[in-house]
Amino acid sequence: MDHHVLIFLLVSYLLIFLSNPFPILAAGSTNKSEIDRHALLNFKLGIVDPLGALSSWRKDLHFCRWNGVMCGKAHPFRVVALKLNSLRLSGQLPSSLANLTSITQLELGHNSFSGPIPEELGTLPKLQDLILASNMLEGKIPESLGNTSRSLSYVNLADNILSGGIPYSLATSSSLTALILANNNLSGGIPHSLATSSSLTRLDLAVNRLSGMIPASLFNGSSQLAFVNLGWNLFSGPIPDFHSMVALQNLSLSGNNLLGSIPASLGNVSSLIGIYLDSNNLGGSIPETLSQIKNLSLLLYNISSLVRLDLSQNNLTGSIPASLANSSKLQMIDLSRNSISGEIPSSIWNLRNLVVLRLSQNKLSGQITPAVGNLRRLSQLNLDSNSLSGNIPASLGQCKQLTMLNLSVNNLEGHIPTQLLNITTLVSLDLSRNDLIGSIPQQTGMINLAVLNISYNQLSGKIPLSLGQCLVLSFLHMENNQLDGVIPQSFMNLKAIQQIDLSHNNITGQIPDFFNSFTALEDLDLSFNNFEGPVPTSGYFRNGSVVDLYGNTKLCASVSMFALPICPTTSTVLKKRHLINTRLLLIVAPPIAIAFFSFLCCMITLLKKRTHTASIYKGTMKKVSYGDILKATNWLSPVNKISSSRTSSIYIGRFEFETDLVAIKVFHLDEHGSLNNFLMECEVLRNTRHRNLMKPVTLCSTVDLDNNEFKAIVFDFMANGSLDMWVHPKLYQNSPKRGLSLGQRIRIAMDVASALDYMHNQLTPPLVHCDLKPANVLLDYDMTARVGDFGSAKFLSLGLSSPEGFVAIGGTMGYIAPEYGMGYKISTGCDVYSFGVLLLEMLTGKRPTDTMFIDGMSLHKLVSSAYPNGLPEVLDPYMSQEGDRAFASSTLQGYLIPLVEVALSCSMELPKDRPVMHDICAKIFEIGESFL
Structure with a gap:
């Protein structure tokens, strides 16, 4: 063909194409869109959808409008995100998902997908976020995922049953910034490739079964790590040396089997805010040679930004370094449960930002100096179980924010300073097992103590009348002192009291009748005193097992109880009978008591052997x-x-x-x-x-x-009792009600949600508590919440089906999910319902069994009807941290309304309407982090 003709034809085709290019391009675009649509339909074909979440995936509706599918804005329309979290989907992930070549976000978390992760997902060229958390996936993480690492910025494979190691290709990603695999059952060590990553900023492998030594390369100078949490694993060996790391702020190696000493090179990391090395086997003493002291000073001087330091529950020896005061921003120091000796350095008292100081259960000696009064922000001071001596400094009264003071089990002497009783925030005061003398200060009743323990001292004099003004007092221990006089009549106001121990003193007079009206009292020990006269026989005293009156020889009873003689009457016959019985008792009782005691000792000795x-x-x-x-x-x-x-x-x-x-x-x-x-x-x-x-x-x-x-x-x-005690404190007369602040309630909700998320999503098989309520949530000394009482709990398994699954289920009325009586099988949704009720109870201060809930009304309906504008009318006004500003608009909108939304969604009657615990936990933590 003539070349002129060829040129003519080419120009003609070009002109035709330029004048109307769209049909040709449209055909290509249609093909790519069609591939995406077929990939989605193939995905739907292989899964079970019990909630009908994919009902919108119909052929008559464009796939970009399907539930969970998001497309790009430009032509051709391609799938850029697939988000189907928390929809109870099950089945295996198909390899055809790899045909979604434009996808950047693939989120299928909190479902029931099983089987392996498809190897083909590693071929997706634009994938950035891969979230498959909280499923039942198994097998290894595909090596091919590392091929996606050029764009992959976040990987979350938490809460699965993955086996094998972390692939080298994934660990060496040049842009991987966060790797969070916490709360799983992962084993093995940390791969070398992960330890040498230069892009990671957040590494959280806590609560697994990882073992071996922590790689030295993890803390090299090129690292960009800001957050490292390897806590509660099985790591052993020494802590590696630290190079100059400019980004590391929080380091947690808690709860492992680490040995050796704390490396002085930790001082190279000047950016650290929090160091948690507690609950290990770290040992060694603080060096005393000049060069080593310089190194130690480097450790504490360079980290001037340090806020929290926890080295508790180790085997550390030596003394507390004075250079600790160089970290002037410190708010928490916990060195408890070690073998540290020597005196508390005076420089400690210059840490004016200190809020928590725990040095208990060591071998500290010397005196508590008056400089302790410099710690004006101090909230908790625990110096118990040491060998401290001298007087309790009166300057402690200057610590106006102190809530807990524990100086028990020391060698302290002298009087109880009256200045302590000027601390109006003091809730718990424990001075027991010392050598204190003198009388109890009369101002004791001027503060709202909940716990007062001054037992096992040498205190004398009378019990102060003012103690009856401690209207929230729950635990009173004064045993083993030299107190005399009578029980003050003002004690009748202690309606919140649960335990009273006045044993082994010289208290006289009659036992007051007002104890009969104490509804909260559980234990009353008045033994080994000089009480006389008749014992009350009604109310509380009807239960002889909760009252101890032994060793009071002048007591009598109007009826036969407490093994006491019958009180004398005007009848001569009764008088003679009483006299005969008394003489017989004096003759017969001692040898019987001796014989019984000897028999008891022999039995205990034999019992110990068997x-x-x-x-x-x-x-x-x-x-x-x-x-x-x-x-x-x-x-x-x-x-x-x-x-x-x-x-x-x-x-x-x-x-x-x-x-x-x-x-x-x-x-x-x-x-x-x-x-x-x-x-x-x-x-x-x-x-x-x-x-x-x-x-x-x-x-x-x-x-x-x-x-x-x-x-x-x-x-x-658990020093702070149960959540129930705090949500429902007693209100008597016109006394102020002591309860939980909003911040404390949020922290407790975070703790309980975290526990349930662990039980439901991080255990195999999942664990259902079945009896979650405030009484089963205990509070530690620092108000950390711990869920307990698992007697009614159930591990979910294939064999647990309806209705047999409910035969042995416990639970408490008001907290039991409605489906318990409707033929549903046990599920994690039962705990979600109980958590919702518990959260509503925390926010309103009302029990679900309150007498106001009649005629179909319930706690859920009460709050729901008030939501959102009427919430201030039903929420507990005592949760405020700032008085009448508790329900200011910002607080209501920012924290209270979101919390109520979570509580209402959890306590829905139908299980399908409730969220899953992982999403609940994420929302609660989002609220908590915003508040805190």
């Missing part, structure tokens, strides 16, 4: 016998009993040669279901590990003195 003691984690927990528990609880004395239910009783105690208080849960094995509760609780405690769950100290499974089966679980003592 006691079988079990530990929940073999080889890691202290063994205790039945005899140990008897000693710790004063022979299971009613005075030591904290609470009681049908299946168990909880006692407060202290084991011999130990300083920590413990809570001992003794099961009533003669009650139906009690043994099953014990076994279930052991199974839960054996398989769980979370900071917001009650953790056991040990357990005891043996026989008692009568050869009956005996079972008990020992827990750490």
Whole structure:
């Protein structure tokens, strides 16, 4: 063909194309869009959709309008995001998802997808966010995902059952900035490629089963890490040296098996705000040679931005470095439970920003200097269980924000300073087991103490009348002193009191009748005093097991009770009978008592030899016998009993040669279901590990003195009692009501939500509590919430089906999900409902069983009807941190309304209308982080 003709034809085709290019391009665009549509339909074909979330995925509707599908704005329309979180979808992920070549966000978290992660996902060229959290995926993380690493900026594969290691290709991503795999069951070590990443800023591998040594390359000079959390794993060996890291702010290596000393090179990281090395096996003393002191000074001087330092529960020795004061921004120092000795350096008292100082359970000596008064922002001071001596400085009264002061188990002497009682914020005061003398200050009743423990001292004089003004006082311990006089009549105002121990003093007079009207009183110990006259016989005194009157020889009773003689009457016959009985008692009782005591001692000795003691984690927990528990609880004395239910009783105690208080849960094995509760609780405690769950100290499974089966679980003592006590404090006369601030309620909600998220989404199989309520949420000394009482809990399994799944379910009226009686099987949604009710109760201060809820009204309906404009009328006004500003518009809109929204959505009647716990937890934490 002539070349002129060819040129003519080419020009003609070009002109035709330029004049109308769209049909040709449209065909190409249509093909690409059609590929996306087919990929989505293929995805839908292979999954189960119980909620109908994909009902809009119809052929007559453009796929860009399908639920969860987002397309780009430019032609051709391509899928750029697929977000189908928390829809209960199940099935396997198809490889055809790799045909969505324009997708940047693939979010399928909080469903029930199973099987492996498709290898083909690694071919997606634009993928940035891959979120497959909280499913049932298994197998290895595909190596191919590393091929996507040029654009991948965030990876979240949390809460799955992935096996194998983290692929090298993913770890070496040049742009991967955050890797969060916390709260899983991952094992193995940290890959070298991950430890040498130069792009990571956030690394969270906490609460797994990772082991081995922490790679030295993790803390090299080129690292951009700002947040590192390797806590609560099985890492061992020493902490590696630190190079000059400019970004690291928070470092947590808590709860591992780390050995050796704290590296002085940590001082190279001048940007640190928080250091958490607690609960390890770190040891060594602080060096005393000149060169080493310089290194140590470098550690503490360079980190001038340090705010929180936690080195507690290690094996550290030596003294506290004076250079600690160089970190002038410090707000929290926790060096408790070590073997640190020497005196508290005076420079500590210059840390004027200090809020929490815990140095308890060490070997500190010397005196508490008056300079402690410089700590004007101090809220908690724990110096208990040391060898401190001298007087309690009066300057402590200048710490006007102090809420908790514990100086117990020391060698302190002198008088109790009256200045302490000028601290109006003081809630808990423990000066027990010292050598204090003199009288109790008369101003004691001027502050709203909830806990007062001045037992085991040498205090004398009368009980102050003003103590009756402590209207919120719950725990009063004055035993083993030299107090005299009578019980003040003003004690009749202590309606909130739960425990009173005045034993082993010289108190006289009659036992007041007003104790009969105390509805909250659980334990009353008046033993070994000089009380006289008749014992009250009505009200509280009808239950002889909760009153101890032993050792008061002048008491009598109008009826036969408390093993006391009958009070004399005008009848001569009765007088003679009483005289005869008294003489017989004097003759016969001593030898019987001696014989019984001897028999008891022999039985305990024999019992110790035959006691079988079990530990929940073999080889890691202290063994205790039945005899140990008897000693710790004063022979299971009613005075030591904290609470009681049908299946168990909880006692407060202290084991011999130990300083920590413990809570001992003794099961009533003669009650139906009690043994099953014990076994279930052991199974839960054996398989769980979370900071917001009650953790056991040990357990005891043996026989008692009568050869009956005996079972008990020992827990750490929760100093602030239950959430129920704080949400529903007693209000008497015109006294101010002491409750929780809004901030405290948010923190507790965060703690409980975190615990439930762990139980539902991070355990295999999932765990359902089945009896979540404020009484089962305990508060530690720092108000950290811990969920407890797992006797009714259930691990979900395929064998648990309706209706049999509900036969052994416990629960408490008002907190039980409605579907319990409607044939539904047990699910995590039951706990979600209970959490919603608990959150509503925290926000309103009203119980779901309140008498106002009649004729179909409920706590949920009350709050729902007031939402949103009427909320100030139903919310608890005592949660304010700033008086009448609690319900200011910003607080209401920013925090309270979002919290109420979460609570209402959780407490919906139909299970399908409730969110899942992971989403709830995320929302609560979002609110909490904004507030805090």
